[in-house]
Amino acid sequence: MALIVHKYGGTSMGSTERIRLVAKRVAKWARAGHQMVVVPSAMSGETNRLLGLAKELSPQHEDSAHQRELDMLASTGEQASSALLAIALQAEGIEAVSYAGWQVPIRTNNAFTKARIESIDDQRVRQDLQAGRVVIITGFQGVDEDNNITTLGRGGSDTSAVAVAAALKAHECLIFTDVDGVYTSDPRVVPEARRLKTVSFEEMLEMASLGSKVLQIRSVEFAGKYKVPLRVLSSFTEWDIDIDEEAQSGTLITFEEDEQMEQAIVSGIAFNRDEAKISVISVPDKPGIAYQILGAVAQANIEVDMIIQNISKDGKTDFSFTVHRNDYSRAMDLLKAKVLPALGNPDVSGDTKICKVSIVGIGMRSHVGVASKMFRSLSEEGINIQMISTSEIKTSVVIDEKYMELAVRALHKAFDLEQNQA
Ligand code: ADP
Ligand code: ASP
Ligand code: MG
Numbered sequence: 354m355a356l357i358v359h360k361y362g363g364t365s366m367g368s369t370e371r372i373r374l375v376a377k378r379v380a381k382w383a384r385a386g387h388q389m390v391v392v393p394s395a396m397s398g399e400t401n402r403l404l405g406l407a408k409e410l411s412p413q414h415e416d417s418a419h420q421r422e423l424d425m426l427a428s429t430g431e432q433a434s435s436a437l438l439a440i441a442l443q444a445e446g447i448e449a450v451s452y453a454g455w456q457v458p459i460r461t462n463n464a465f466t467k468a469r470i471e472s473i474d475d476q477r478v479r480q481d482l483q484a485g486r487v488v489i490i491t492g493f494q495g496v497d498e499d500n501n502i503t504t505l506g507r508g509g510s511d512t513s514a515v516a517v518a519a520a521l522k523a524h525e526c527l528i529f530t531d532v533d534g535v536y537t538s539d540p541r542v543v544p545e546a547r548r549l550k551t552v553s554f555e556e557m558l559e560m561a562s563l564g565s566k567v568l569q570i571r572s573v574e575f576a577g578k579y580k581v582p583l584r585v586l587s588s589f590t591e592w593d594i595d596i597d598e599e600a601q602s603g604t605l606i607t608f609e610e611d612e613q614m615e616q617a618i619v620s621g622i623a624f625n626r627d628e629a630k631i632s633v634i635s636v637p638d639k640p641g642i643a644y645q646i647l648g649a650v651a652q653a654n655i656e657v658d659m660i661i662q663n664i665s666k667d668g669k670t671d672f673s674f675t676v677h678r679n680d681y682s683r684a685m686d687l688l689k690a691k692v693l694p695a696l697g698n699p700d701v702s703g704d705t706k707i708c709k710v711s712i713v714g715i716g717m718r719s720h721v722g723v724a725s726k727m728f729r730s731l732s733e734e735g736i737n738i739q740m741i742s743t744s745e746i747k748t749s750v751v752i753d754e755k756y757m758e759l760a761v762r763a764l765h766k767a768f769d770l771e772q773n774q775a
Contacts, residue, residue, distance in 0.1 A: 354386040354387055355387055355388070355523075355524035355525070356387070356388040356482065356521055356523045356524055357382060357387045357388070357389055357390070357523060357524055357525055357526075357527065358390045358392065358514055358515075358517055358518040358521070358523045358525070358526040358527070359379060359389065359390075359391045359392070359527050359529060360393070360394075360492065360510060360511060360513075360514030360526065360529060361375050361391065361392075361393045361394065361438075361529045361588055362394045362397075362510065362528075362530045362531065362588075363394045363395060363396060363397035363398070363399070363400075364397045364530070364531040364588075365394075365529050365530065365531065365588035365589075366394055366395070366397070366437075366438070367396055367397040367398075368396070369437065369441075371588075372396075372434070372437050372438055372441050373441050373444075374588075374592050375391075375393070375441070375529075376438060376441035376442045376444070376445050376447075377592040377593070378529075378588070378592040379391055379438075379442060379447070379487060380442060380445045380446075381592065381593060381596060382596065383447055384447075385596050388482040389482075389487045389488070390478065390482070390487075390488045390489075390490060390517055390518075390521065390523070391438065391487060391488070391489045391490070392489075392490050392492045392514040392517055393431065393489065393491070393492055393510070394430075394431060394434065394493065394510040395427075395431050395433070395434050395492075395493070396433070396434050399430040399433070399434075400427050400430050400493075400507070403426050403427050403429065403430055404426070404427060406426070407419060407422070407423055407426060420465035421465050421501055423466055424468075424494070424504045425501075425502050427466075427493070427504050428453075428491070428502050428504055430493075431453075431491035431492050431493045431494055431510065432453050432491055432494075434491075435451040435453075435491045436451050438451065439489050442487055442489075447487055448485060448486045448487065449486060449488075449489060450481055450487075450489065451488075451489040451490075451491070452477070452478075452488065452489070452490050452491065453502075454490070454491055454494040454495040454496055454502070454503075454513075455495075455496035455500065455502065456477070457473060457474055457477060457478065457490060458473075458495070458496050459490070459494070459495035459496065459513065459516070459517075460472045460495060460497070460498070461495035461503045461505070462497060462503075463497040463498070463501065463503065464503070465501075465503055465504070466504055466506065467504075467505070468495060468497065468503035468504060468505055468506075469571070470495055470505070470512065470513075470516045470575075472520075473516055473517060473519075473520035475520050475521050478517075478521065490513065490517055491513070492510025492513040492514065493505055493509040493510045493513060494509075494513070505569075505571070506569065507569075508566060508568075509569055509571070510569075511528060511568050511569040511571075511572035512569050512571040512575060514526055514528065514572070515572040515573075515575040515576050515579075515581050515583060516572075516575050518581045519575060519576075519578075519579035519581050523581070524582070525582040525583075525584060525600075526576070526581050526583050526584070527584050527586060528568065528572075528583065528584065528585045528586070529586060530567065530585060530586075530587065530588065531587070531588070532567065532585075532587060533548060533586060533587035533589075533590070533602065533603055534548040534549065534585050534586060534587070534602075534603040534604035535548070535549050535552050535557065535568075535604040535621075536548050536549065536567075536621075537549065537620065537621050537622065537765065537770040537771070538565075538621060538622040538623070538624075538761055538765055538770070539565065539624070542624070542757075542758055542761055542762075543622070543761055543762055543765050545762075545765065545766075545770075545771040546765065546770070546771070547770060548603075548604060549604050550604060550605070551604065551606075551607045552604055552605075552606055552607070552620060552621070553606075553608075553715055554577050554606055554607065554608050555715055555746060556620050556621065556713050556746065557573050557606050558570065558573045558574065559623070559713045559744075559747045560621050560713050561573050563625060563709065563711040563713065563749060564623045564624050564625030564626075564709065564711070565621070565623045567585060568585065573606070576606060577608075580608060582605075583605075583606040584603050584604065584605050584606070585603050585604045585606075586599070586602050587602070587603065590602070617714060617716055617768075617770075618714050618716035618717060618720050618723055618768070619712045619713065619714040619716065619723065619768040619770065620714040620715070620716070621712075621770075622710065622711070622712055622713070622761050622764050622765055622768075623710075623711045623713060624708055624709065624710045624711070624757055624760075624761055625708060625709045625711075626708045626754060626757065627677055627678050627679075628658060628659075628675040628676065628677060628707060628708070628709055628751070629675065629676060629677075629703060629704065629705040629707065630673055630674070630675050630703065630704045630707050630739065630751065631674055631675070631676065631681070631684060631685065631701065631702075631703050632671055632672070632673040632701065632702050632704075633646060633671070633672045633673075633688070633693070633696075633699055633700075633701050634671050634699055634700040634701065634702065635669040635670075635671065635699050635700065636669065636670060636671075636672055636696050636699050637668060637669060637670075637696070637697075638665035638668055638669060638670040639668075642670075642672065642696070643660075643662065643672065645695065645696065646672060646674075646688070646692055646696075647660070647674065649687060649688070649691055649692045650674075650676070650684055650687065653683065653687055655676055655677075655680045655684050655687075656676065656677065656680070657674050657675070657676055658674075658675045658676070658677075658709075659674065659675045659709070659740050659742045659749070659751060660672075660673070660675075661673050661674075661740050661741075673740065675707070675709070675740070675751065678705055681703065681705055685701070685703055688701055706753065706754045706755070707739065707751050707753065707754055708751070708753075709749050709750070709751050710749070710750055710752060710757065710761055710764065711747050711748065711749040711750075712727055712747065712764060713746060713747045714747075715746050717745070717746050717747070717748070718745055718746060723748065724741075724743060724748040726768070727748055727750070727764060727767070728750075729767075730763050730764055730766075730767035731750065731752070731760055731763065731764075733763070734756070734759055734760065734763050736752050736753075736756045736760050736763075737752065737753065738750045738751070738752060739751045739752060739753075
């Protein structure tokens, strides 16, 4: 008997029929003698629907104007699905109780719409588990110290589940979703993508941060910090599949490098269409310029991802960086109003039709020529690279958005990802 956390995403909870199947699956685990905690997402589309209603009422306001209320609103999606799952479990003859974040409580900071979990009180949950109840805890939400409801950012139920698993020292956290594991690339874009039986924590962290939305990045960070055994698997198998077989299915996130038998040089290709590029043209090449531009951007709480500065010509240089597309207009307005006048009003140009494509693999540490193979493969497809950034285990490039699928597929092939066995 073990304490197990299951998380079910939006598609898995997408209708009453799907919720019934989730209940049957959870009941199977409970009947096998496990102590079960389940963290559901809102039914698919519900969070978007709710946020869309807010936009209808306040189209002229940036989301930031109503952040507290947006959390109050969006959190209801998870509250509804959690209660429905408890009802479905009770209908299966399983004792179950659902809790909103504040009832546990899951304490967060007060950064509405992107709050961070600070602590989880396990007392109430443990009492229920000891009494033989299945405990359902709303994903995506928590409560700040002033008892305001907060949410954890899109995809945040993954983080709720891993944090709950860490707080309860669960034997394993199983993330049930609409794919049967972590693939070499998003199978929706690369049909030849192959499921990985294991992926190292470091690679998963990179892949999540570079755009593979199969796990929210903070959930991977939590798993790493608290060494939570984490597995991604499908909720679309038959619910009564053998439990031991199910427990071994999907993709296991591993913490030991040597657990990976045959280490591929590149394990995965990630991509991200959420960024936009801003270039300031012909700024004086002298100390303090990067700070003048990016300092103002950072002060406005806009995160910058990639940065490049060209070598200078006649004492002038071009300076480019990327921001999230949602922050693009704000960053442009800020530059034009506050930063560029002090630099002699240099030209500024922007491009929202870019994407970032990245290769990820811990094998890159010990192999040379991996990045150049990436560049060759893109050049063979006639794809121009606009920006490059590298770290020990990844290389990312910014390219024109229209070549994204071509680039991802070409790289997948170039690194033999469809052929190797995991
Ligand atoms: P859930 O609602 O269960 O949280 P998500 O839509 O957030 O599900 O995440 C699952 C999706 O992630 C898959 O349907 C898939 O399209 C996408 N995805 C992106 N990259 C990968 C990858 N490398 N491996 C598997 N799935 C991926
Ligand atoms: N329902 C939230 C979202 O759509 C959280 C989640 O599904 O993980 O982002
Ligand atoms: Mg998700």
